[in-house]
Amino acid sequence: MRIYNVAIVGATGMVGQRFVTLLERHPWFRPAFLLASARSAGKTYAEAVNEKWAMDVPVPDYAKNITVLDAEKDAETLVGKADFVFCAVSLDKEQTRALEETYARLELPVVSNNSAHRFTADVPMIIPEVNPQHLGIIPSQKKRLGTKRGFIAVKSNCSLQSYVPLLHPLKKFGIRCAAVCTYQAISGAGKTFDRMPEILDNVIPYIGGEEDKSEREPLKIWGTVQNGEIIPAASPIITAQCLRVPVSDGHTAAVFVKFEKKPSKEEILALWRDFSGEPQTLALPSAPKQFIRYFEENDRPQAKLDRNAERGMGITAGRLREDSLFDYRFIGLSHNTLRGAAGGAVLLAELLAAKGYFD
Ligand code: NAP
Secondary structure, eight states: OOEEEEETTTTTHHHHHHHHHHHOOOEEEEEEEEEEEEETTTTTTTHHHHHGGGGSSSSOOOTTTOOOEETTHHHHHGGOOOOOEOOOOOOOHHHHHHHHHHHHHTOOOOOOOOTTTTTTTTOOEEOTTTTHHHHHHHHHHHHHHHHHSOOEEEOOOOOGGTHHHGGGGGGGGGGEEEEEEEEEEEGGGGTTTTTGGTTTOOEEEBOOTTTHHHHHHHHHHHHHEETTTEOOOOOOOEEEEEOOOSSSSOOEEEEEEEEESOHHHHHHHHHHOOOOEEEEEHTTTTOOSSEEEEEOOOOOOOHHHHHTTTHTTTTTEEEEEEOSSEEEEEEEEEEEEEEIHHHHHHHHHHHHHHHHTOO
């Protein structure tokens, strides 16, 4: 496998810091360029992150003395030097959309954590184990952008990883509807306990925009590619409530599901146990070996104990039981800044690299 030179746009943020640590010893990707806002540009990475550093390991040595570039002004300096770009910025939707298209039009493929392009019809929104076939839309997108190798591929919202991978293999029974309550960690808001004291001893019953994303994004992921567009699936109807809870990392989902044809509990457990996708077949470096792990214990999965399953890339589940209103209910958990953000994007980039999209 060749080595790819990578740029991280938004490298000083919560997700960007995860990219910087995750890519320290990556076998294929070499993080060569770090970009952020004009506030950080010109500083060394160590100076730019300074007190903002929120990882539980120190700033990697390789990154400390890299001079941070201005993501808006210095994009052209990457041309011919970077093979692709990871993007995770806190800008408004219009600015993010424009920034990502600027990179794509410079023939720098963008693997994005941002939500701005998730509903652009020719931009694939990928959970690598669930809908890798949507990468087939990329030639249509390149045609629209007028590019040879530049395109944008996005990952879905972090909260989805705690229930969509669990619902996906059950679709063969016809999912009529699902209700989901998510209990989301503060790192999902780019926060640590120091920076979010109001969450201590508290639950905040609102996360802006999150319920809409949690209900709509699965339908695009389960959609079909037709005439250069991804047409979202019409069903199942999903209703969601999203709460912020005093947990550092790890989003929990309490899920209720009703089927056309109700499966047995054993059938569900077998489908979860055996669910593996292209990342496992291709043995991608960040792929979890066991994608879904089910706990028999009544008090699992727990965010603190189980978020790091499979280096934070696995999905854990528990408490599958019959429900009096729906057919079944269960609990799902995933690591929101690993599987749900930087790790999920790295896995998507590995899939793109393995399939030749960065050549
Ligand atoms: P964050 O901690 O606030 O970091 C934001 C980053 O954007 C910083 O590097 C910041 O640079 C940069 N930035 C701000 N204004 C900019 C500008 N004008 N031009 C270029 N860069 C600019 O945010 P985050 O939590 O990492 O989230 C980043 C993105 O990932 C968001 O779209 C978020 O929705 C998404 N996401 C986050 C999570 C999560 O778990 N946190 C999960 C999935 C997706 P400075 O340091 O120089 O200001």
